Amino acid sequence: MSGGADPESGAIPTTSEPPPPRRRPTIADVARAASVSPTTVSFVLNDVVGVSISDGTRRRVRHEADRLDYRPNAAARLLRTSRSDTIGFITDEIASTPFAVDIIRGAQDAAWAHGKVLMIVNTEANPNIKERAAALMVERQVEGLIYAAMFHQEVTTPFPTVDLPTVLVDCYAADRSITSVVPDEVGGGREATRVLTTHGHRRIALLNLHRGMPATEGRLHGYHLALAEAGLPLDDALVRFGNNGADSGYHLTRQVMMLPDPPTALFCGNDRTAMGAYDALKELGCRIPNDVSVVGFDNHQLIARYLRPALTTMTLPHYEMGQWAVRHLLVGAAEDGGLGAPVQHQLPCPLVERQSVAPPITDLALGRHRAAPN
Amino acid sequence: MSGGADPESGAIPTTSEPPPPRRRPTIADVARAASVSPTTVSFVLNDVVGVSISDGTRRRVRHEADRLDYRPNAAARLLRTSRSDTIGFITDEIASTPFAVDIIRGAQDAAWAHGKVLMIVNTEANPNIKERAAALMVERQVEGLIYAAMFHQEVTTPFPTVDLPTVLVDCYAADRSITSVVPDEVGGGREATRVLTTHGHRRIALLNLHRGMPATEGRLHGYHLALAEAGLPLDDALVRFGNNGADSGYHLTRQVMMLPDPPTALFCGNDRTAMGAYDALKELGCRIPNDVSVVGFDNHQLIARYLRPALTTMTLPHYEMGQWAVRHLLVGAAEDGGLGAPVQHQLPCPLVERQSVAPPITDLALGRHRAAPN
DNA sequence: TTGAAAGCGCTACCAA
DNA sequence: TTGGTAGCGCTTTCAA
Numbered sequence: 001m002s003g004g005a006d007p008e009s010g011a012i013p014t015t016s017e018p019p020p021p022r023r024r025p026t027i028a029d030v031a032r033a034a035s036v037s038p039t040t041v042s043f044v045l046n047d048v049v050g051v052s053i054s055d056g057t058r059r060r061v062r063h064e065a066d067r068l069d070y071r072p073n074a075a076a077r078l079l080r081t082s083r084s085d086t087i088g089f090i091t092d093e094i095a096s097t098p099f100a101v102d103i104i105r106g107a108q109d110a111a112w113a114h115g116k117v118l119m120i121v122n123t124e125a126n127p128n129i130k131e132r133a134a135a136l137m138v139e140r141q142v143e144g145l146i147y148a149a150m151f152h153q154e155v156t157t158p159f160p161t162v163d164l165p166t167v168l169v170d171c172y173a174a175d176r177s178i179t180s181v182v183p184d185e186v187g188g189g190r191e192a193t194r195v196l197t198t199h200g201h202r203r204i205a206l207l208n209l210h211r212g213m214p215a216t217e218g219r220l221h222g223y224h225l226a227l228a229e230a231g232l233p234l235d236d237a238l239v240r241f242g243n244n245g246a247d248s249g250y251h252l253t254r255q256v257m258m259l260p261d262p263p264t265a266l267f268c269g270n271d272r273t274a275m276g277a278y279d280a281l282k283e284l285g286c287r288i289p290n291d292v293s294v295v296g297f298d299n300h301q302l303i304a305r306y307l308r309p310a311l312t313t314m315t316l317p318h319y320e321m322g323q324w325a326v327r328h329l330l331v332g333a334a335e336d337g338g339l340g341a342p343v344q345h346q347l348p349c350p351l352v353e354r355q356s357v358a359p360p361i362t363d364l365a366l367g368r369h370r371a372a373p374n
Numbered sequence: 375m376s377g378g379a380d381p382e383s384g385a386i387p388t389t390s391e392p393p394p395p396r397r398r399p400t401i402a403d404v405a406r407a408a409s410v411s412p413t414t415v416s417f418v419l420n421d422v423v424g425v426s427i428s429d430g431t432r433r434r435v436r437h438e439a440d441r442l443d444y445r446p447n448a449a450a451r452l453l454r455t456s457r458s459d460t461i462g463f464i465t466d467e468i469a470s471t472p473f474a475v476d477i478i479r480g481a482q483d484a485a486w487a488h489g490k491v492l493m494i495v496n497t498e499a500n501p502n503i504k505e506r507a508a509a510l511m512v513e514r515q516v517e518g519l520i521y522a523a524m525f526h527q528e529v530t531t532p533f534p535t536v537d538l539p540t541v542l543v544d545c546y547a548a549d550r551s552i553t554s555v556v557p558d559e560v561g562g563g564r565e566a567t568r569v570l571t572t573h574g575h576r577r578i579a580l581l582n583l584h585r586g587m588p589a590t591e592g593r594l595h596g597y598h599l600a601l602a603e604a605g606l607p608l609d610d611a612l613v614r615f616g617n618n619g620a621d622s623g624y625h626l627t628r629q630v631m632m633l634p635d636p637p638t639a640l641f642c643g644n645d646r647t648a649m650g651a652y653d654a655l656k657e658l659g660c661r662i663p664n665d666v667s668v669v670g671f672d673n674h675q676l677i678a679r680y681l682r683p684a685l686t687t688m689t690l691p692h693y694e695m696g697q698w699a700v701r702h703l704l705v706g707a708a709e710d711g712g713l714g715a716p717v718q719h720q721l722p723c724p725l726v727e728r729q730s731v732a733p734p735i736t737d738l739a740l741g742r743h744r745a746a747p748n
Numbered sequence: 749t750t751g752a753a754a755g756c757g758c759t760a761c762c763a764a
Numbered sequence: 765t766t767g768g769t770a771g772c773g774c775t776t777t778c779a780a
Contacts, residue, residue: 410766410767411766411767411768412767412768413766413767413768413769414765414766414767417766425765425766426765426766427765427766428765428766431765431766450772452772453771453772453773453774454771454772455772456772
């Protein structure tokens, strides 16, 4: 409008570039450079629909933005729009298991696909940190909260109620008041046992985790189911509980193998237990899977693949749970503000067949029952 | 889209406007409730030093803030102060190793201790994502960037130069232009070998990782050093390279044990290799550590502790590297804007003694220096 | 097809 | 010891 000499702060003769102040360029800088208004820049850069900007202007704006290496200030945008494009992710103990990364990865991939980013805080099960973390996320205007436990468990309100859509991963609220996603332990236990029964095993030991955990009880239930389906009797001597570790796998295996009528197959509560079972079996001179078949649970990245022979086991759907959580948060938030009735979701534990299962030797060598192929 | 013909242009309150949108309370709301100015509220809530507010006012403000459950809006604060209290953390492949969590944990703990939070993006080594991630972090005004690789390697500019203080973890720039922190592989290799020499072993095989990686070459160098220190000759037949996995540990072990003059101790390039070595050794009827001692590398959470006997190995300082990165970023940024000369830092790999090392049987039982395999 | 201008919620400068 | 108020950089009516 006011043409003529630009009185702006005493025009400096443009002998060279005059940008000593290391300030990041703003939308105003781009606007000035492209000789348009900030409004126009915003329209162009955000591809706002419903406004028509001439191609020339569009190009000019884009070009100047590039040249200045303009980056929008997310804080300013957030302040204005209150859309943070951020999801808060709180874990209890990231360190304790290698599965943590899978949950995170699943969540992060889903988030990224929706243009969101994760803000992660690991609380090491410290309630103080937990609370501070939740508060911090509210301050940062996250659009939702995910709380992930590192093994399937019941939790009592992980943090004071923040009125933000929340999803619990690998855990659930005692009163089911919060949406949660957990593995289908029963289905997994059933499937694991079924692999063994369909291979012809009739005496199958369950070397379980320690009592009281959802994983333990769920898998036990699945075991019962599969046995019943196969018309097999339940022998309590074959069901043992341990401490989830390799050593308990070792000892439990020795115990059941010492039985007068030992099992021909072992369903281990987790892969670590299976690892111990392998050791005991080898010591006892049993070949896997020829003499004794073994099925694990968890599909532990390392153990299952590297055990010799490689372990047939059930996959815990960590990646999928992380993914589900984010997706649910996002569509839930879009649909009903995340305030719909909380859902308790279960994800299947798929079987991974490797080399640790074969028909029982009794079938092969002794010709009992029907002769197995091979 | 849909809507009344009359948006909120007029101040006329419609008769039945049931739910006033649940707006989060702002500093103004608190000020009003406490009958003070926003300024005062800000002073009180931020414990600003240098201003004196009467105890009564202070209490009143605090009380009202509590009552209203007031949470400062981080975006607004950031916009004003340009202090995001956030550090960007970019990983290449979070999934591939269980070590990722330790780096993250170290970084997060250090960050938390400084009142900062981590914004984590995992790129799965996808350059596109990497670039977008870096851009995104700039937009979010992160105060620094950490790029973490999941195993020790050289990287060529992980992302286009953003002028933000940056630290590389478990990797380094080819041209050393960026500050980095990596494990001291040479020191680790030397120490690992030394454990064996000090136990009296004189024929020590090195079952290394595959050639060309910093870990491989560094540990090899350390092995040479320790041998020289102990006045032991280098026998190239005892040095083998593999593919970092259990199977290569298995095969390499068989190879060296078949030698006319087999080793009495194995230094394995990593714990997975050691895992394979265990299998081979057991198959060959060698007892660990009685017949053959084994030292690993990595202190892999799972393998090292659960192998039977538990594996003596070197710890990779993942947690410490993550921690170092954040601390350096924070003090560096404070001191010189993070623009000081880039430093290439190394962290030691401490020894973890467990049960897989003993004096060679030759010394104990046979009293000779070289023994044929049983 | 484009622009002016009003804030989003907070901090910090300057007054009182 | 307190308060008024000007922006931080952006989006978004409404007007031109």
